[in-house]
Amino acid sequence: MDSERAHRQLRLIAETVQTAEALGAEVWLRGGWAMDFFLGTVSRDHEDIDWFAWSDDAPALAGALLLHGWRRVPGPPPDGQLDLVKGGLESSLTLVDRDGASRVVVAGGPWAGTPWPEGMLDGESGRIAGVRCAIVSPRVQIEIKRMMPVWDPSRPRRPKDAEDIARLEAALQAREP
Structure with missing residues (x-):
């Protein structure tokens, strides 16, 4: 790791994982940090x-993180999301639920109840510099990065998304026998 920002974010990831574990809550890294882990x-x-967390765990998790010096990001909270900041660094927990068929679904907002891709939270743990964390399945990370502009046209694909897809595909291919 080269940047001080990355070191600080990694410490916050470790703190969030430890806080969730102490509560018996589950969190999964998503997005760029999930890829890196x-x-x-x-x-x-x-x-x-960026994280996924169960909506039922959100009140206790938010309360515990606030006790550790996190603050809510100013402004109205988006439905189905918890945005926090500590030391000028933001962390966003996207909340998920299960539907009647036990599928992982969007917990709130205009897409509440919409299923996330199958197997999203079945990924392995990842690790960087001694910090271990559950991550979104790499195959699902690719699917989300490919499909987000289709699911939500207001969120076009960014160059970093294409780069992340290429990195993940190469790593998955290298792991296959």
């Missing part, structure tokens, strides 16, 4: 830390 190295600078 799968790869085992920091590949680029990250604007924030």
